[in-house]
Structure formats: C-alpha cells, structure tokens
Amino acid sequence: MSKNKKLLYINIDGFSFSYYQRMLAAGKDVFAFAKEGLFFSSLKSGLVSITNPMQSAILCGAFSNKTHNFYQHYDFATNSVVRHFRTFDAQNVAQVFRSHGKSVVSVHQFMLENNPCKEGDKDCLYLTSPVSQSDFSQRFQLLEDIALGNEVHSGGKTFRYDDFPDFVALYIDDVDSLGHNNAYKDIPKRREFSLRAQDIDNRLSGIFRRLERFADIAQSRGFYDDLVILLTTDHGMTPFFGKSDLDGLVKAINDAGITAVRADHPYSGERIVVLPYTIEASLYSSSPLSEEERQKLFQTLTALPFVERVVEKSEMLSRYGMDARCAEFIVSPPKGRHFYKKDLPEDTFGASHDSLDETSQHIFGCLLSPCLQRATVEEEVSAIDLMPTVLWEFFRYVLPDAEGKILNLRKYRKDLPSVEVE
Numbered sequence: 001m002s003k004n005k006k007l008l009y010i011n012i013d014g015f016s017f018s019y020y021q022r023m024l025a026a027g028k029d030v031f032a033f034a035k036e037g038l039f040f041s042s043l044k045s046g047l048v049s050i051t052n053p054m055q056s057a058i059l060c061g062a063f064s065n066k067t068h069n070f071y072q073h074y075d076f077a078t079n080s081v082v083r084h085f086r087t088f089d090a091q092n093v094a095q096v097f098r099s100h101g102k103s104v105v106s107v108h109q110f111m112l113e114n115n116p117c118k119e120g121d122k123d124c125l126y127l128t129s130p131v132s133q134s135d136f137s138q139r140f141q142l143l144e145d146i147a148l149g150n151e152v153h154s155g156g157k158t159f160r161y162d163d164f165p166d167f168v169a170l171y172i173d174d175v176d177s178l179g180h181n182n183a184y185k186d187i188p189k190r191r192e193f194s195l196r197a198q199d200i201d202n203r204l205s206g207i208f209r210r211l212e213r214f215a216d217i218a219q220s221r222g223f224y225d226d227l228v229i230l231l232t233t234d235h236g237m238t239p240f241f242g243k244s245d246l247d248g249l250v251k252a253i254n255d256a257g258i259t260a261v262r263a264d265h266p267y268s269g270e271r272i273v274v275l276p277y278t279i280e281a282s283l284y285s286s287s288p289l290s291e292e293e294r295q296k297l298f299q300t301l302t303a304l305p306f307v308e309r310v311v312e313k314s315e316m317l318s319r320y321g322m323d324a325r326c327a328e329f330i331v332s333p334p335k336g337r338h339f340y341k342k343d344l345p346e347d348t349f350g351a352s353h354d355s356l357d358e359t360s361q362h363i364f365g366c367l368l369s370p371c372l373q374r375a376t377v378e379e380e381v382s383a384i385d386l387m388p389t390v391l392w393e394f395f396r397y398v399l400p401d402a403e404g405k406i407l408n409l410r411k412y413r414k415d416l417p418s419v420e421v422e
Contacts, residue, residue, distance in 0.1 A: 005394045008229045009169045014176030016236025017362040023201050030208040037368035042380040045235045045363050047320035049353050054234035055111045060090035061388040061402030063321030073325045074275050074284040079267045090401035093387050102166035107142050109169035120155025127154050136172045140210040143170055147217045164223045174203050179237035181351050191348050193239050225370050228394050232365035235353040240338035245306040250274050256300040278352035281339035282327035301331055308334040309356045332356035371415040
C-alpha cells in the first residue's frame with residue numbers, strides 16, 4: 001500500500017442503475033473502459049433518496065441520524081414545513097483528509113462548500129467553473145487543469161498544483177437535470193420518455209469519455225498508479241405521469257376516522273399532516289399514535305391501490321438510520337403514480353427520485369484502482385458503505401460518524417492484502 005494514494009470521488013447525480021442496464025442492452029457498456037476495478041451490481045441508495053441528504057450520507061458514511069438532513073419535516077410547534085437545505089452535522093471525508101494534513105479540492109461538490117472547502121484556500125479549495133450553469137465538460141476541464149498543473153481560479157486567487165491533491169471531489173448534475181425531464185441548455189423538455197432516455201444515454205457516454213481522457217492524463221502525469229477513483233451517485237430516477245393521488249390519500253385517512261390535512265393547506269388541529277415530496281408522501285402525527293391507531297392507519301394505507309410500500313417509523317429508525325424527527329409513515333406509490341402537489345399534463349411526464357421503486361433505489365457505482373482486479377461485487381451494498389470502505393482499505397483513515405459497514409476487499413487486491421477490520 002502506497003503512502004501516496006490519492007482519492008478522486010466523482011458523483012454523477014441521478015445515475016439510476018436502470019440507465020446502465022438500458023445502455024448495456026443497447027451494446028453500450030460505460031464500464032468497459034475499466035481495466036482494473038470493482039463494479040457494484042447491487043448498490044442501494046437510502047431514505048429519503050433526495051440529493052442533499054444522500055450527498056451528505058455518502059460523504060460521511062451515515063444517514064440522517066448523524067447528518068440531521070432528510071430534506072424536510074413538519075414541525076407542529078410552528079405549524080410549518082422545515083427544510084434542511086445543506087445541514088450536515090457529521091464529519092465528512094474532506095475533513096478527515098485535512099485532519100491528516102492532506103490537501104483537498106471540491107469541484108462543485110456543494111455539500112463540502114465551507115465544510116471545510118473554501119474559495120481561495122489552495123490546500124482546502126472550493127472550485128467552480130466560471131461558466132454559468134456549467135455542465136460535465138466544464139467541470140471535467142477544471143479537474144484536468146488541476147491534473148495538468150494549469151492555472152485555476154478561486155476566490156479572486158490563481159493557483160497551480162504541482163502534484164494532484166490528496167482528495168478531490170467532482171460533482172456532476174447533468175444526468176439529474178435531464179432525468180427530471182427539465183429543459184436543459186439546448187435540450188428541450190420531452191413529451192416521451194424514450195426521447196429523454198436517448199438524451200441521458202448520450203450524456204452518460206460523454207461523461208465516461210471524459211473520464212477516460214482524465215485517466216490518460218493521470219497516466220501521462222505519473223500519478224495514475226497511486227489513484228483511487230470512487231464513482232457513484234446519490235439516487236436514481238423514476239418517471240411519473242398524470243393525476244396526483246395526494247388528495248385521494250388524504251381522503252382515505254379521513255374516511256378511516258383519523259383527521260388529516262395536506263401540509264400546504266391551513267392546519268386546524270388535524271391528527272395527521274400529509275407532507276408530500278414529489279413522488280412519496282410522509283405522514284406526521286400531532287400527538288403519539290396508539291397501537292390501535294397505528295394499525296388502522298397501516299391497514300388503510302396498504303389497502304390503497306395507489307400505495308406500493310408503507311414504511312413505519314420503527315423501520316425508518318432501525319433500517320434506514322433516520323433522524324428521530326422523521327414521519328410516522330412514508331408511503332411510496334407504484335412506479336408511474338405520484339403524490340405530487342399538483343397533476344401533470346397528459347401530454348408529458350415528470351420524474352423524480354424520492355421513491356422506493358428500484359429505478360430510484362438501485363444506483364450505479366464502481367471503484368477503480370490499478371491495485372484492484374476487475375471484478376463485480378454482487379452482494380448488496382449501501383451507499384453509506386462506500387466511503388468508509390475506501391478510506392480504510394487504501395488510507396487506513398476512519399470516518400468517525402460512519403455507520404456504513406467496511407467491505408472486505410482483500411480478495412480483489414492485486415498488491416498487498418488488506419488488514420482485517422476489528
């Protein structure tokens with residue numbers, strides 16, 4: 001194990017494993033370029049699978065019971081929805097590298113901005129493209145400039161890096177924007193999912209071509225053999241269509257004899273507040289539910305034709321590592337249906353990722369390094385397992401707040417055997 005290992009962490013926001021499967025079926029394997037490295041075929045996101053909570057979860061190896069970010073919750077003390085924005089209360093990978101005196105750079109990884117990366121601080125830099133609404137190409141250009149020792153600009157200062165920094169995070173959001181079926185630069189909003197799928201596949205192909213180009217630069221600059229590349233995503237993406245089932249959900253709860261109201265409607269003492277995300281909805285109770293009430297709610301929800309999965313608070317806490325402020329229930333609809341606050345026009349579609357459908361939960365991930373065999377890890381892996389594993393396996397660093405498990409990569413190593421985790 002080299003003492004000079006360097007970690008490049010790339011997060012391609014919204015990279016559903018279903019995209020990889022679709023491209024593979026069409027004869028396009030974006031992982032084919034990798035001569036060495038591990039492909040995670042059963043990698044899972046978390047709850048809730050929304051950008052800021054999951055970006056922070058991956059960076060620290062823990063869910064919202066440590067980060068205190070699960071996007072939003074309902075506060076009965078103020079009768080309002082509380083957004084969590086960039087709340088991130090757990091120690092992250094960049095902070096760990098800095099604690100060991102190592103250099104770190106965040107390229108658009110916004111959850112590291114001022115935590116600890118700052119504009120104008122070369123050893124702990126936050127770097128963004130001068131191009132407004134930059135895409136993967138401009139952001140990869142910053143990464144290449146760092147690797148080539150070219151000038152980069154941040155906080156009114158100019159820097160060159162003689163050596164590639166010890167830790168670099170690169171965040172790319174093209175695929176997420178396209179996946180949501182937003183108008184994106186010169187690509188219009190699509191009426192048909194098949195057309196948007198082509199847009200996404202083309203963009204992913206371009207991203208992986210730039211990754212190959214960066215690998216060639218790393219080879220030519222002499223640091224590729226010491227480089228570890230962790231590439232993953234925060235969540236996938238699930239399409240949805242037509243009329244919202246939000247009002248039907250509220251009505252069903254009221255019909256069961258438990259008063260309920262939407263979070264965006266005036267609150268007047270109802271027992272349940274239904275707080276939608278985009279696809280899923282959360283149910284908050286103004287006072288503790290009796291076991292009888294809980295069972296009645298659970299039975300009511302699971303019997304609804306527009307509910308695919310119901311997660312109770314006990315499961316959120318034990319399985320998904322949720323903050324204790326979480327809802328009493330989260331309800332996730334079948335693929336294609338939604339609890340959005342409004343209906344969608346019939347001539348288009350929406351897409352989001354706050355869903356327990358596999359298209360949102362099953363995500364892409366790979367770990368590239370010359371000291372790893374090329375292999376597929378078939379066991380189920382959580383997104384919060386990745387960073388603790390990489391830091392321990394290649395650096396012997398520990399993320400102090402991590403709750404993800406450390407994977408045993410010993411059988412995949414081509415150089416030295418890993419130290420067993422005690």
